[in-house]
Every structure is written in structure tokens, then in C-alpha cells.
Amino acid sequence: MKLVNKAIPKLDSGALTAGKGVYTDDIAPSDCLVVKVLRSPHAFARIRESRKEAACKVPGVVCILTWQDVPKIRYTLAGQSYPEPSPYDRYILEQTVRYVGDPVAIVAGVDEACVERAIKLLRVDYEVFTPVLDFEQALDNPVVIHQEEDYFNHFDIGGAPARNLVASGCEGEGDVEGELKKCDVVLDRTYYTKANAQAMMETFRTYTYLDYNGRLNVVTSTQVPFHCRRTVARALGLPMTAVRVIKPRIGGGFGAKQTLVSELFPALVTMRTGRPAKIVYTRQETFQASNSRHQMRVRVRVGAMRDGTVRAVDMHALSNAGAYGEHASTTVGLVGHKSIPLYAKAAAFRFSYDVVYTNTMAAGAFRGYGATQGCFALESAINELAWELKMDPAQLRLQNIPRPGEEMPAYYHEPLSSSKLEECIRRGMELIGWEKKYPGGPISKGKARGVGMAITMQGSGISGVDTASATVKLNDDGYYTLMIGATDMGTGCDTILAQMAAETLNCPLERITVDGVDTDHSPFDTGSYASSTTYVTGNAVIKACKELLEQIVAEGARRLKIEPEQAEFDGEQVFDRLQPARAMTLSRLAQDLVVGEGTRWLTATASHCSPTSPPPLMAGFAEVEVDLETGECQVTDYVGVVDCGTVVNKNLARVQTEGGIAQGIGMALYEDVQYNGQGQMLNHSFLQYKIPCRTDLPEIRVDFRESYEPNGPFGAKSIGEVVINTPAPAVVQAVFNATGIWVRSLPITPEKLLMGLEKLHGKCQRDAV
Amino acid sequence: MRVNITVNGILYQREIPCDTMLLDFVRQCGFMSVKRGCDTGNCGLCTVWVEDVPVLSCSYPAARADGKRVTTLEGVQEEAESLGRCMARQGAEQCGYCSPGFIMAVLAMARELDNPTDEEIAHYLEGNLCRCTGYASQMRAIRAWMKERRGEGEP
Ligand code: FES
Ligand code: FES
Numbered sequence: 001m002k003l004v005n006k007a008i009p010k011l012d013s014g015a016l017t018a019g020k021g022v023y024t025d026d027i028a029p030s031d032c033l034v035v036k037v038l039r040s041p042h043a044f045a046r047i048r049e050s051r052k053e054a055a056c057k058v059p060g061v062v063c064i065l066t067w068q069d070v071p072k073i074r075y076t077l078a079g080q081s082y083p084e085p086s087p088y089d090r091y092i093l094e095q096t097v098r099y100v101g102d103p104v105a106i107v108a109g110v111d112e113a114c115v116e117r118a119i120k121l122l123r124v125d126y127e128v129f130t131p132v133l134d135f136e137q138a139l140d141n142p143v144v145i146h147q148e149e150d151y152f153n154h155f156d157i158g159g160a161p162a163r164n165l166v167a168s169g170c171e172g173e174g175d176v177e178g179e180l181k182k183c184d185v186v187l188d189r190t191y192y193t194k195a196n197a198q199a200m201m202e203t204f205r206t207y208t209y210l211d212y213n214g215r216l217n218v219v220t221s222t223q224v225p226f227h228c229r230r231t232v233a234r235a236l237g238l239p240m241t242a243v244r245v246i247k248p249r250i251g252g253g254f255g256a257k258q259t260l261v262s263e264l265f266p267a268l269v270t271m272r273t274g275r276p277a278k279i280v281y282t283r284q285e286t287f288q289a290s291n292s293r294h295q296m297r298v299r300v301r302v303g304a305m306r307d308g309t310v311r312a313v314d315m316h317a318l319s320n321a322g323a324y325g326e327h328a329s330t331t332v333g334l335v336g337h338k339s340i341p342l343y344a345k346a347a348a349f350r351f352s353y354d355v356v357y358t359n360t361m362a363a364g365a366f367r368g369y370g371a372t373q374g375c376f377a378l379e380s381a382i383n384e385l386a387w388e389l390k391m392d393p394a395q396l397r398l399q400n401i402p403r404p405g406e407e408m409p410a411y412y413h414e415p416l417s418s419s420k421l422e423e424c425i426r427r428g429m430e431l432i433g434w435e436k437k438y439p440g441g442p443i444s445k446g447k448a449r450g451v452g453m454a455i456t457m458q459g460s461g462i463s464g465v466d467t468a469s470a471t472v473k474l475n476d477d478g479y480y481t482l483m484i485g486a487t488d489m490g491t492g493c494d495t496i497l498a499q500m501a502a503e504t505l506n507c508p509l510e511r512i513t514v515d516g517v518d519t520d521h522s523p524f525d526t527g528s529y530a531s532s533t534t535y536v537t538g539n540a541v542i543k544a545c546k547e548l549l550e551q552i553v554a555e556g557a558r559r560l561k562i563e564p565e566q567a568e569f570d571g572e573q574v575f576d577r578l579q580p581a582r583a584m585t586l587s588r589l590a591q592d593l594v595v596g597e598g599t600r601w602l603t604a605t606a607s608h609c610s611p612t613s614p615p616p617l618m619a620g621f622a623e624v625e626v627d628l629e630t631g632e633c634q635v636t637d638y639v640g641v642v643d644c645g646t647v648v649n650k651n652l653a654r655v656q657t658e659g660g661i662a663q664g665i666g667m668a669l670y671e672d673v674q675y676n677g678q679g680q681m682l683n684h685s686f687l688q689y690k691i692p693c694r695t696d697l698p699e700i701r702v703d704f705r706e707s708y709e710p711n712g713p714f715g716a717k718s719i720g721e722v723v724i725n726t727p728a729p730a731v732v733q734a735v736f737n738a739t740g741i742w743v744r745s746l747p748i749t750p751e752k753l754l755m756g757l758e759k760l761h762g763k764c765q766r767d768a769v
Numbered sequence: 770m771r772v773n774i775t776v777n778g779i780l781y782q783r784e785i786p787c788d789t790m791l792l793d794f795v796r797q798c799g800f801m802s803v804k805r806g807c808d809t810g811n812c813g814l815c816t817v818w819v820e821d822v823p824v825l826s827c828s829y830p831a832a833r834a835d836g837k838r839v840t841t842l843e844g845v846q847e848e849a850e851s852l853g854r855c856m857a858r859q860g861a862e863q864c865g866y867c868s869p870g871f872i873m874a875v876l877a878m879a880r881e882l883d884n885p886t887d888e889e890i891a892h893y894l895e896g897n898l899c900r901c902t903g904y905a906s907q908m909r910a911i912r913a914w915m916k917e918r919r920g921e922g923e924p
Contacts, residue, residue, distance in 0.1 A: 007858075007860075009857035009860070010857065010860065010862070013853070013856070013857035013862055014857070015865075016862045016865025016868055017849070017852070017853030017854075017856050017857060017865070017872065018802075018842070018849070018850075019802025019803075019841070019842035019843060019868065019869035019872070020801070020802070021801025026801040113786070198900075200864070200900055200901075201806045201812065201814060201866040201899070201900050201901075202806075202864065202866045249864075249865070250864060251804075251864045251865070251866030252864040252866060252901055254900070283806070283807040283809070284808055489864060490863040490864025490866075490901055491863070492860070492863070649860075651858070651859060651906075652860050654860065654906070655859070655861070655863055655901075655903075658902060658903035658904075658905045658906060659863065659900075659901045659903040660903075661903060662902075662903030662904065663900070663903075685807065685808060686807050686809060686811035686812055686898065687811055691898065692903075693896075693898055694891045694894060694897075694904040694907075694908075695891050695892065695895050697903065697904060699905050700903050700905050
């Protein structure tokens with residue numbers, strides 16, 4: 001391969017490192033109305049009255065909308081394929097507000113100053129209710145968060161809004177209780193993960209305008225342009241033809257932008273005023289009024305034989321959806337689906353879940369999408385199991401993981417079509433120095449060190465659902481345009497898809513221009529989420545390029561007056577196989593195809609939807625140092641070894657992995673969205689909500705063990721999400737090995753460790769917090 | 770109030786509200802490289818130079834820059850080009866949103882510190898957050914770039 005499997009700079013790297021204005025707010029017209037939102041100060045309330053007379057009088061204010069002014073159409077903000085598995089439980093503005101931050105009024109004016117003054121002058125009178133803030137108290141609570149009559153689900157997801165239940169379910173195979181009884185060791189543990197903020201550096205933002213045909217144009221920082229088009233149309237009561245969505249460059253998403261957050265406010269203003277409008281979320285709004293990772297409590301029961309064979313796994317997850325149900329049933333599904341299959345030898349497994357509403361900010365998609373929470377719980381339990389069995393946890397994995405080709409009952413009985421997980425584990429052990437360092441302990445009077453590990457899997461797209469299309473055109477000078485609906489959000493998919501196209505078309509990368517995304521001319525793509533782009537869109541690109549190749553050969557043959565079977569195309573020219581000197585260059589052919597008689601502008605479109613979702617796999621190893629006086633924990637080394645199939649772009653895959661691990665370390669050590677007793681978020685700035693900065697992290701080490709995925713484009717699987725999962729359980733185990741304390745509730749704060757150490761010194765044995 | 774601020778060598782004489790921050794001022798002048806990432810002075814995305822000293826333009830009143838020289842990434846394209854290339858080679862610009870502020874900070878560091886150690890680099894750049902990369906690729910890019918500047922690496 002000439003271009004695939006190479007380290008190639010991103011196509012947009014020149015523009016990005018030169019600081020070109022390529023993001024939504026950089027290109028918004030300067031005459032946009034400024035849009036801002038007045039938000040509820042109460043976690044649960046009903047608006048008795050809102051008075052806007054004084055606010056309307058502020059010079060420059062153009063439009064103020066309250067709940068009476070919006071369409072009464074329920075919808076979901078989740079960017080998922082239709083029919084969405086998320087409940088339709090939102091209005092743009094509603095008389096009932098369900099969390100601190102829920103929108104109450106939309107204000108638009110000619111500049112920020114007047115809009116802010118108007119917002120201060122709005123008088124809203126609330127009837128305040130007692131909120132449900134604790135997700136463990138939400139189910140069957142007398143306070144019911146969603147009482148609306150037009151609440152709607154496309155199909156049954158096990159929800160019962162009257163019980164504050166968004167979704168529930170149970171699946172499994174075999175006799176779990178019977179198998180557990182046969183086990184030598186059975187562990188029953190409960191783990192907690194917190195809501196985390198995606199905290200991409202570019203906050204939510206959108207601008208909208210009406211074009212000369214009166215259509216609503218939405219330029220927005222989104223991961224899901226096509227879902228966005230559908231939802232904007234629905235929520236505003238417009239036909240889909242009346243909406244066009246354009247995605248410029250995006251300053252990060254990590255799932256946050258798989259939910260529509262900022263789009264509807266300026267869109268409604270533009271529809272009402274006919275004027276261009278723009279909203280740019282502040283960092284505080286981004287923390288407080290968007291979406292986060294689902295907070296979860298996961299109970300794990302796992303049984304094993306003395307020799308370390310895992311025989312049964314039983315997991316129950318309670319997930320906090322917050323005030324609205326976006327991504328509720330789907331994220332929780334991954335808790336079990338992406339963790340249990342790695343213990344494929346288990347004779348029985350069960351996974352059940354409940355997702356509940358609370359009066360906190362709605363959760364949504366965050367890289368890992370439930371698999372992260374599941375990985376933390378099950379991998380922690382396996383680490384604890386290894387300790388009970390006095391086994392090396394890495395050996396325990398090696399003994400239980402499925403081999404390539406082995407069927408995984410808990411993964412829809414799909415066979416593991418490609419895997420180098422065993423090599424990933426062995427390579428990780430070698431890099432971190434496992435044999436020498438495991439488990440760890442005190443290194444001086446005040447300091448202790450330890451190592452820990454975990455394994456994980458994700459998917460590559462949603463099997464049977466995620467669909468991508470790609471169009472490739474031969475232009476009049478013999479270069480190509482690759483049109484995609486997949487959204488590059490910094491992930492580099494424009495580049496890797498161009499690599500695949502160039503590889504297939506046998507041409508240099510410079511001859512491909514990539515165009516995306518504009519719903520008016522890009523081919524349909526469900527969007528960039530669920531680790532689908534490389535695998536699903538990649539396959540569509542290859543198919544389209546192959547079709548175009550056939551057309552080029554046929555047209556070349558026609559001009560050479562030979563049968564297509566006798567013609568060949570080498571990327572530069574079409575020639576007669578029997579007389580290679582008889583040839584026609586591509587640029588000549590391309591010119592010929594657009595001028596004069598017999599013209600046929602060549603373009604090929606192909607779609608792809610995969611019946612399976614081959615899992616990328618990873619082993620992560622952490623080393624930590626704990627200060628026993630202060631309880632502070634520093635990750636001093638992290639090794640991640642990944643099997644994402646063929647690595648399409650060595651640089652981009654490496655950086656994805658490093659970045660994912662960094663976010664995972666943040667989740668393990670700091671990140672925790674907190675509320676006070678009234679439901680107000682306590683940490684809505686980078687001052688209070690800490691994400692890792694460069695002095696917090698070791699220089700993360702990454703390596704690859706490439707399997708060849710037979711169904712993947714050039715053997716590739718996915719990489720975007722799998723990389724965030726291992727740090728939490730690996731760091732927790734490393735902390736245990738350093739200190740003797742199991743932290744079962746993230747994050748691992750100094751307070752928790754000090755408390756644990758105190759308890760430990762009282763009892764002089766290993767303990768848990 | 771009226772200010773005279775020279776941005777990237779061009780004098781801008783403007784009437785502005787006195788609470789205008791330098792970040793908004795330079796963006797209004799069309800220098801879109803300068804980004805806002807937070808409301809609390811914690812992210813470093815808005816880093817520009819005032820009289821060659823790096824400042825956070827989100828919390829630097831434009832009025833204070835009156836009569837001064839301001840530099841954004843648009844004004845040091847040549848100096849930044851080789852660093853940008855080293856970043857691209859490492860994939861150190863993922864979404865790229867933090868890149869302009871990061872580059873302004875690295876260029877300032879290179880003027881200030883001679884052959885900084887990894888630790889010194891990390892401390893100098895501590896205030897420049899990046900949510901995408903995990904920082905390792907940025908470190909590799911800086912090392913490669915410094916080597917290149919010393920005439921040791923490939924251009
Ligand atoms: S915008 Fe974050 S520090 Fe200036
Ligand atoms: S590259 Fe995206 S924030 Fe740094």
C-alpha cells in the first residue's frame with residue numbers, strides 16, 4: 001500500500017496551524033442578530049408568568065420568544081438514525097422547566113450588550129417544585145419529572161415516564177444463578193462513575209440565515225449534519241426540503257455535538273425575523289446547559305473457578321439520563337455489550353438496566369458511550385477477582401479472552417473476526433515493565449507506587465443501522481472530488497478517507513479534494529459517532545472509487561476502440577493490454593468526457609451499511625505514584641496498545657489514542673460534574689472543573705498490534721472511542737496496588753485516598769472507598 | 770472611548786466601549802486566529818502578544834493596549850510556518866482550535882528560553898489547554914522544531 005498505513009499530515013493542517021478562520025464563528029456574517037437564552041435558575045418549576053414588556057423596549061432588541069411562542073411539537077435532540085430510540089420529550093421552550101439551565105426565553109438583538117440588558121429585564125415568575133436530584137432515588141419517586149401527555153416513543157424501550165423511567169431492559173443467556181453457585185469465588189461489587197463534561201475547546205455555536213429561495217440555512221458545529229437537518233425541520237414544523245445544514249471545521253466534539261444543542265435557537269429567530277442570527281455558547285453554558293456523560297451505578301457479580309476461568313457475569317446498570325432522554329437506552333446498552341464479550345468463556349451472562357430521569361442536565365453522548373462505564377465496572381471487578389484468586393490480572397485476561405474466530409455469545413454471537421488482543425496485552429506488559437513492577441507498594445516513607453491494567457473493546461459503527469455514502473467525481477482535468485457526509489471534527493476523517501480513495505484510484509493524494517459537509521450536496525451519512533467513519537464510510541469510499549474505475553476503463557476503451565476487458569487503467573492512463581503503447585491519459589480522457597459529442601461526466605456513488613460491528617481492542621497499563629501524606633495521585637506512566645485493524649494513518653491513530661487516554665485519566669482522577677442541593681451545577685468553568693493539563697500527564701506511550709479485519713476497508717476497524725476506556729480501571733488498580741485501597745466510586749480524589757488510608761491504618765488491611 | 774492599537778503592523782483607530790476585551794477587538798479587526806475557549810482565563814486559546822509579551826487577550830482590556838503593538842498568529846506567519854509543519858507531521862493539531870494560542874505561546878517561549886528541558890516546556894505551556902491530543906504529540910512537535918532551529922533536524 002502506498003498511502004494507507006502511512007503517517008500523512010492532515011489535509012487541513014496548513015490552514016489550522018496558520019490560524020485561518022475556518023470555524024463556524026469565524027465565517028458568520030457580521031450582520032447576524034446575536035441570540036442568547038435566558039435559563040431557568042430552578043431545577044424543577046412551572047412558569048406562572050413571564051413579562052417581557054420592559055425587555056422589548058431595550059433599543060436594538062428585535063425578538064423575544066417565550067414558551068407560548070414556539071411550535072408545540074415534541075422531538076428529541078439526539079442525533080440518531082430515524083426512528084430514534086430516544087423519547088420525544090422536548091419542546092424548544094416549555095412551560096415546565098426541568099433542570100437549572102433549561103431554556104426559558106430566547107432573546108435576539110443587534111448586539112450582545114442590548115441582548116444582555118434585555119435578559120436582565122425579563123421578569124419570570126416560577127412555581128417551584130421539589131426536584132429529584134439523586135438518581136438512586138428517582139425510580140418511583142412521588143415527584144414525576146415528565147408528565148406531558150404528548151410524550152412519545154417510536155418503539156418500546158422499556159420506559160415508564162410516570163415512574164421517572166426512561167428505559168429499561170434485561171438480556172442474557174444461560175443459567176446465571178446456577179453457574180454462580182458452581183463457582184469457587186463469587187464477587188459482588190458496586191461501582192460508580194460520574195457525569196463528565198466532554199469539554200471540547202470550541203463551545204457550541206450556530207448561525208442561520210434564509211437564502212434567496214427562502215430556505216433555512218444552518219451553519220453549525222455538529223457531528224451529525226443529516227440528523228440535524230431532520231430534527232431542525234421537525235422541531236420547527238418545516239418540510240425537510242426547507243432546511244440545509246452546513247458543517248465547517250469543528251473544534252472538537254467527543255460526542256457532545258451528536259446532540260443538537262445550539263441549533264434551534266437561532267433557527268427559530270431567523271424563521272421569525274427573516275434575519276441571519278447567531279448563537280455562541282459561553283463556556284459556562286456549555287458546561288451547564290448541554291449534555292454530559294451518563295452518571296452510572298453498576299453492580300457486577302462475577303464468578304470464577306480457582307484456575308481463573310470466568311464462568312458467569314451478571315451486571316446491572318442504573319443510569320442517570322438527567323432531565324431529558326437523549327441517548328438514554330443506547331448508551332446504557334453498551335455497558336454490557338462492550339464489556340462482557342471479552343469474557344467469552346462464561347457459560348452464562350446477564351445484563352439488565354434502568355435509566356432514570358432526574359432534574360439535572362440531560363446526559364448524552366461522550367466518547368465511549370456507555371462502554372467506558374461498563375469497562376470501568378467489569379474490568380475493576382476482574383481486577384478485584386484476580387486479587388482474590390491471587391492471580392496476575394494480566395494472566396487472568398490472557399486465559400479468558402476470546403481467540404480470533406471464537407464466537408462471542410454476549411456480542412450477538414458474532415465471531416471475533418480479527419484480534420491481536422493477546423499481543424496487545426503482552427506488548428503492554430513488556431513496555432510498562434509489568435513483571436518487575438507488579439503489583440507495587442511503598443517506595444519511601446511518604447510515597448507508594450503501583451501498576452494496574454485493563455482491557456477493552458468498542459464497536460465499529462452500529463451494525464445494521466449506520467449508513468454512509470460517498471460520491472467520487474472525475475473532474476475535467478483528471479483530478480477527483482471525494483464527497484462525503486461524514487464529519488471531520490478534528491479526527492482527520494477527511495484525510496484518511498482521501499488516503500483510501502487515492503489508494504484505490506492509484507493516484508497521489510494531491511489529486512483528491514475532499515468536500516463535506518453540506519446536506520444539499522453531500523451524500524447521506526449518519527454522521528461521525530459510534531466509531532463508524534473509518535469502517536463504514538471507508539467501505540463506501542472504496543466501493544464508489546471502484547465503480548468510478550470501471551467507468552474510466554469503459555470510457556477509455558471506447559475511445560481506444562477496444563473491448564473494456566482488453567483495457568487497463570494504471571492511475572495515469574488507460575491503455576490497451578495487448579499493445580500498451582496505445583493509451584489515453586487520464587487528463588485527456590477527462591477533458592474529452594466533458595466537451596463535445598459522447599460526453600459523459602463520470603461520477604460514482606456508493607453506500608455501505610455493515611451487518612457486523614467488528615470490535616477494535618486495547619490493553620491499557622498504568623503506573624501511579626501516590627503521596628501518602630496528601631493523598632495526591634499522579635499517573636507516572638501510561639501504556640496503551642491498540643488493535644484497530646490496519647492503522648490507516650499512523651500519526652492520526654496515535655494522536656487519537658494519546659488524546660483518548662488523557663481524557664480517560666481525567667475521568668479517573670478529576671472529572672466530576674457536581675450539583676448542590678438545589679440542583680445548581682457547582683463546577684461550570686475550567687477553574688472548577690479540571691481537565692488534565694500538560695503537567696498532570698505522563699508522556700503517554702502508544703503502540704499498535706494490527707490485525708487484519710476482513711470486512712474492514714484495507715483491513716481497518718475503528719479507533720475513536722476504544723481508547724478512552726482503559727484508564728479508569730487501570731488507574732484504580734494501580735492505586736490499590738500502591739496503597740491497598742480500592743476506589744469503587746470515581747474520581748480517585750485525594751480526600752477519598754486519605755479517608756481510605758485512615759481507615760486502613762485503623763484496621764491494617766486492604767480497604768475500599 | 771477611542772483607541773489606537775497596532776495589530777500585526779496595521780494601525781486600528783477605533784471607537785470602542787471601554788469594557789471591550791482585546792480578544793474581541795482583534796477578532797473585530799478580522800484576525801480570526803484568536804479563539805475563546807473559556808470565560809475564566811484558564812485555557813490559553815486566546816494568547817496573543819502585546820509588545821512581544823504573551824497575554825491572555827480574553828482578560829486584557831483593549832483600552833490597555835492603546836498605543837501598543839499587538840501580534841496575533843496572522844502577524845507571525847513566517848516564523849510560525851516551520852512549527853506548524855512540525856505539528857502537522859506529528860498530528861499535533863487535531864481539531865486545531867487550540868493551535869493558534871499554543872503556537873503563540875511556543876514562539877514566545879523560544880524567544881525567552883534557550884534550549885528548554887521537557888519540564889521547562891511543560892511548565893511554560895501549562896496554561897495552554899488542549900482536549901484533543903493529550904499533549905504528547907505537541908511535545909514531539911516542539912522537540913522536532915527546536916532541533917530543526919538548531920540546524921540539527923530535517924527542514
Ligand atoms: S479564552 Fe480562555 S484563557 Fe482566554
Ligand atoms: S487540537 Fe483540539 S483542542 Fe487542541
